[in-house]
Amino acid sequence: MKPPAFIKRLFAPAAQTGSKPDRHTRRTVALCHALLSERGEASGAALAREALAAYRMLAGPALAAFFDVLAEEFSPDPEAVGEAADAYRQEASQANLIRLQQVAEPPRQELFRRLNLANGGTATLIEMRRRLLHDLKTQPHWAGIEADLVHLLGSWFNRGFLSLQRIDWRTPALVLEKLMQYEAVHEIQGWRDLRRRLEADRRCFAFFHPALPDEPIIFIEVALTKAMSEQVQPLLDPDSPVVDPASANAAMFYSITNCQEGLRGISFGNFLIKQVAEDLGREFPRLKTFATLSPIPGFRKWLEETAAAHAELGEIGGALAEADWTERARPGTRMQSELMRLCAYYLQHAKLDQEPADAVARFHLGNGARIERINWLADTSKAGMARSAGLMVNYAYRLKDVERNHETYANKHVAVASPGLMLLARESLLARSAAKRQG
Numbered sequence: 001m002k003p004p005a006f007i008k009r010l011f012a013p014a015a016q017t018g019s020k021p022d023r024h025t026r027r028t029v030a031l032c033h034a035l036l037s038e039r040g041e042a043s044g045a046a047l048a049r050e051a052l053a054a055y056r057m058l059a060g061p062a063l064a065a066f067f068d069v070l071a072e073e074f075s076p077d078p079e080a081v082g083e084a085a086d087a088y089r090q091e092a093s094q095a096n097l098i099r100l101q102q103v104a105e106p107p108r109q110e111l112f113r114r115l116n117l118a119n120g121g122t123a124t125l126i127e128m129r130r131r132l133l134h135d136l137k138t139q140p141h142w143a144g145i146e147a148d149l150v151h152l153l154g155s156w157f158n159r160g161f162l163s164l165q166r167i168d169w170r171t172p173a174l175v176l177e178k179l180m181q182y183e184a185v186h187e188i189q190g191w192r193d194l195r196r197r198l199e200a201d202r203r204c205f206a207f208f209h210p211a212l213p214d215e216p217i218i219f220i221e222v223a224l225t226k227a228m229s230e231q232v233q234p235l236l237d238p239d240s241p242v243v244d245p246a247s248a249n250a251a252m253f254y255s256i257t258n259c260q261e262g263l264r265g266i267s268f269g270n271f272l273i274k275q276v277a278e279d280l281g282r283e284f285p286r287l288k289t290f291a292t293l294s295p296i297p298g299f300r301k302w303l304e305e306t307a308a309a310h311a312e313l314g315e316i317g318g319a320l321a322e323a324d325w326t327e328r329a330r331p332g333t334r335m336q337s338e339l340m341r342l343c344a345y346y347l348q349h350a351k352l353d354q355e356p357a358d359a360v361a362r363f364h365l366g367n368g369a370r371i372e373r374i375n376w377l378a379d380t381s382k383a384g385m386a387r388s389a390g391l392m393v394n395y396a397y398r399l400k401d402v403e404r405n406h407e408t409y410a411n412k413h414v415a416v417a418s419p420g421l422m423l424l425a426r427e428s429l430l431a432r433s434a435a436k437r438q439g
Contacts, residue, residue, distance in 0.1 A: 025065040028054040029073070035114050036107060048118035056124065067132065070145050074108040108148045122156065122211035125149060126262035133264065153263060157209060159271045162217065164279075167204040169195060174214050178259070179204070182216065185255040185295065186236055196238040197221055201245045205276050207268055218268045220276055221255040224248035224284065228394055229293050230375040232384075250289040251280050256363075270367040270406075277397055290397040291372060295379065296388040298358045299346050303389070312429050316342070320389065331376065343374050343391050344424035345431055347415065354413045361393075365409045368402030369395035371417040374424065 031051035038044040058066050084100040115121045129149040132142055167179065180188045188194050198204060206219035223235045224245045229252045234240055236254075253276075256269060277290045300320070307317025319325050319335055329335040348371065350357040356365060365371070371393060378384075378392035396418075405416045417425075425431060 022062070022065065024054070024057055024062045025069070028058060028066055029069050032074075032111055036111055038114075044114055045117045048115050048121060052115055052118050052121060052124050055128075063131070064135075064139070067139070067142050067145060070108055071141050074111060075106050075144060076104055106144065106148055108145060109152060112148065112152055116152075116156075122209070123215070126153065126260055128262070129153065130260075130262035133261070149262075150265065154266050156211075157217070157263060157266055157268070159268075162207040162209055162268065162271070164272070164275055165206055165208055167198065167206055167216075167219065169198050172214070175206075175216065178214070178216060179206075179219060182219075182257055182259040183255065184257045186232065189238075193236075193238045196240070199242045201225075201243045201248065203251075203276075203280065205272070205279075207272055216259050217263065218256070218258050218272055220253055220257075220272055222276065222280070223252045223254055224280075224287075225250045225252055228252070228289055228291050228373070228396075229254070230373075230392075230394075231378045232293050232392060233380060235293070245284060246286070248284060249286050250291065251277065251284075251287050253290070253292045256292075267366075269363060273367055273397060274399070274402065277399060281399075290399070292364060292369070292393075292395040292397075293375070293378065294360050294364065294393050294395055295384065296343065296347070296358060296391055296393055297360060298350075299343055299388040299391060300386065302346055302350055302357060303342060306430070310430065310433070312433055313342075316429075326377070326390075336376065338429060339389060339391070340374055340376060341424045341428035342430065343388075343393075344417075344421050345428040347371050347374075347393060348417055348422065348425045349415075349431075356415055361415065364395040365415055366406065367397075368404075368406035368409075369397050369416075370401065370405055371415060371421050372396040373418065373421065 028051065031047060031054055035044065035047045035051050038047055055066070080103040081100075084096070084103045088096040088100045112125055116125060129146060132146045132149070136142060136146060167175065176194060180190075180194055188197070196202070201224045203222040203224070204219060205222070206216035208215070209217055223229065224243075225235075225248055226243070228250050229235060232254060235252065253273065256272070258264065258268070273290075280290075281287055303313075304317055304320065307313035307320075316335065316338060319328050322328075325335075329339060347356065347358060347361055356362050361371070373394045375392045375394065377390040379388070380390055384390050384392070408414050408416055
């Protein structure tokens with residue numbers, strides 16, 4: 001089969017191309033080919049280190065050219081796959097199935113396994129996927145590379161390889177600094193803020209992987225309280241008094257952060273929440289409630305777009321555009337009531353394909369939580385007001401119901417919610433308008 005033109009250009013002599021990126025890419029690809037052909041374990045590890053070092057030097061056009069070669073040169077042979085598939089169709093034997101599986105696996109996967117032999121290989125492959133994800137929309141022919149990395153990383157980061165560790169003030173400073181760097185829900189405002197989040201009535205847990213001992217994979221911050229929290233600012237106040245954790249009856253998960261963008265889509269949150277809830281329940285037998293106090297990042301944008309398309313919401317949309325809208329939406333007013341109802345409707349019924357439109361809702365519902373309660377002006381920070389008009393939601397984790405809720409969501413795409421929240425959604429202007437149209 002004749003190689004494509006860009007492959008010819010890529011491996012053309014330097015005098016012909018005169019391109020520095022091409023030379024870097026040629027060397028990296030040559031090392032990858034050599035690594036795949038290497039049989040000795042010791043020499044293979046040395047080659048893996050050299051190939052990783054060469055890859056880390058790539059940027060811009062040189063990196064894009066390398067990914068192009070991975071997509072073209074390190075994919076399965078279509079003819080071999082077709083022949084093996086035909087043989088399996090004709091005789092569905094185990095031998096033919098094994099042969100089909102062998103020829104259908106892209107050589108890239110074995111390359112990645114061998115790169116992972118070197119120190120730092122796992123971290124580099126996670127970073128490779130991050131770079132691929134960044135450009136995948138404009139470079140769809142890289143999708144196979146990304147899929148191979150997902151396949152391998154999903155196996156390597158299986159729950160069985162992860163260790164749950166509590167983070168406290170005695171944790172090495174290197175890890176504490178990374179917590180401050182990665183925190184994506186409620187920014188940590190320096191060491192004083194972090195220390196308050198690690199006091200006796202707070203808990204922080206993270207998953208770690210043996211290949212990344214100083215890198216948290218995902219972490220969760222918990223406040224031990226005397227009731228289900230309805231505002232986040234008191235939980236984040238570094239001057240708030242420390243209470244006796246033994247007197248708490250609720251564990252509030254107020255921040256969950258995935259630290260590695262290159263592991264996006266590989267689920268750890270369900271394992272983390274369940275194990276933390278079980279561990280806390282053993283440590284504090286008085287705990288009866290396990291719930292989140294979660295942002296609703298897509299609500300305000302959805303509301304503004306929906307109001308533009310539905311005349312009955314025009315007043316709400318217009319009021320939100322005014323700087324002093326909170327004065328018009330004080331507790332007990334019609335606007336406050338309608339915003340709460342519309343938020344309940346959004347969480348239960350707004351869809352992206354068949355899934356909830358809200359990313360945080362997708363995460364918690366997929367983990368088996370129930371949408372419990374909406375809280376008015378629960379996050380009055382600038383970000384909270386901009387993304388959700390200050391509203392936040394409690395997702396409740398009842399351990400005996402988690403599996404059933406998960407199955408209901410996964411199989412029927414139903415957002416499991418409390419009776420109170422379902423009633424709020426039914427009373428919204430959108431639900432009432434739809435009922436009138438149907439009636």
